[in-house]
Amino acid sequence: MNEVITQILREEERWGGRFLLLPHVESDVRDMESKERSLEEVRLSLSTCRRCVLGGSRKNIVFGEGSINAQVMFIGEAPGAVEDDTGRPFVGPAGKLLTDIIEKGMGLKRSDVYIANILKCRPPENRDPNPAEITECIGNLREQIGIIQPRVMVVLGKIAAQTLLDTDAPISGLRGRFQDYQGICVMPTYHPSYLLHNPAKKRDVWEDIKKVMQYLDLPLPK
Numbered sequence: 001m002n003e004v005i006t007q008i009l010r011e012e013e014r015w016g017g018r019f020l021l022l023p024h025v026e027s028d029v030r031d032m033e034s035k036e037r038s039l040e041e042v043r044l045s046l047s048t049c050r051r052c053v054l055g056g057s058r059k060n061i062v063f064g065e066g067s068i069n070a071q072v073m074f075i076g077e078a079p080g081a082v083e084d085d086t087g088r089p090f091v092g093p094a095g096k097l098l099t100d101i102i103e104k105g106m107g108l109k110r111s112d113v114y115i116a117n118i119l120k121c122r123p124p125e126n127r128d129p130n131p132a133e134i135t136e137c138i139g140n141l142r143e144q145i146g147i148i149q150p151r152v153m154v155v156l157g158k159i160a161a162q163t164l165l166d167t168d169a170p171i172s173g174l175r176g177r178f179q180d181y182q183g184i185c186v187m188p189t190y191h192p193s194y195l196l197h198n199p200a201k202k203r204d205v206w207e208d209i210k211k212v213m214q215y216l217d218l219p220l221p222k
């Protein structure tokens, strides 16, 4: 229990004390423990999942990681090779870039946010997820979002943006404008792996991230 209270107070300090107040700590602790239990139930329900063909080729399920009270979620499309090896999201070269955006750009710790993907298992050769795989897996992400209830979701790349916003518009037309997912603000932007091959687009992503920071009242770098 003390560990949970410490985490709440740390989050309160991190987010400027705007969301949690000491008189509410007991109910916040109950809420947090309930959220942790719910998320763990979803994670455990996937441990033997074979609902799509990717269940037969994965090494590890990549469920997602981060703060249960995250104000912002980052959502990509699917695990790659390093993620499949480790069971953690965004830990390869694209993940390093995402971590830099969160820590050097936004001034947060990676552990302050929540990071997940549309698919929980790696598609072979890093091909795009196909519609059948998305249909089978998307319910898990929807449950994660419903439990964490972030204020903002930054959706990374075409697949994640088109899936969550239920559109076939290109990412170049979706990025940079806040949109809505069940009452939660969504900011689509380019996927970090795209930025590795197109570094000139980093400027666009930074503009999108600054809008998210303004929405969250995070200080912009001078």
Ligand code: SF4
Pocket (backbone or CB within 6 Å): 046, 049, 050, 051, 052, 053, 054, 055, 056, 061, 119, 120, 121, 133, 136, 137
């Ligand atoms: S990608 Fe999703 S639906 Fe397919 S096997 Fe993995 S967890 Fe199950």
